[in-house]
Amino acid sequence: MLSPPPILKGYMYGAQEAHQARNSNRLLAIRLETNKSCNLRCRYCYAQSGEDSAKIADFNNLKRII
Numbered sequence: 001m002l003s004p005p006p007i008l009k010g011y012m013y014g015a016q017e018a019h020q021a022r023n024s025n026r027l028l029a030i031r032l033e034t035n036k037s038c039n040l041r042c043r044y045c046y047a048q049s050g051e052d053s054a055k056i057a058d059f060n061n062l063k064r065i066i
Helices: 015-023 059-065
Strands: none
Touching: none
């Protein structure tokens, strides 16, 4: 039997908070994927779909985004 993924404190939010954030143009979360390398092989993960890309994000570009 599979266990659910761990929940990080402050990472989850409810529908009401999501609607309020959307209506006030407030960001609740951001996720930056620096590469597509992952060896966890989670069954539910979408990262294994699509093209196989081992590209690593450019550090200066990540700094600009943040």
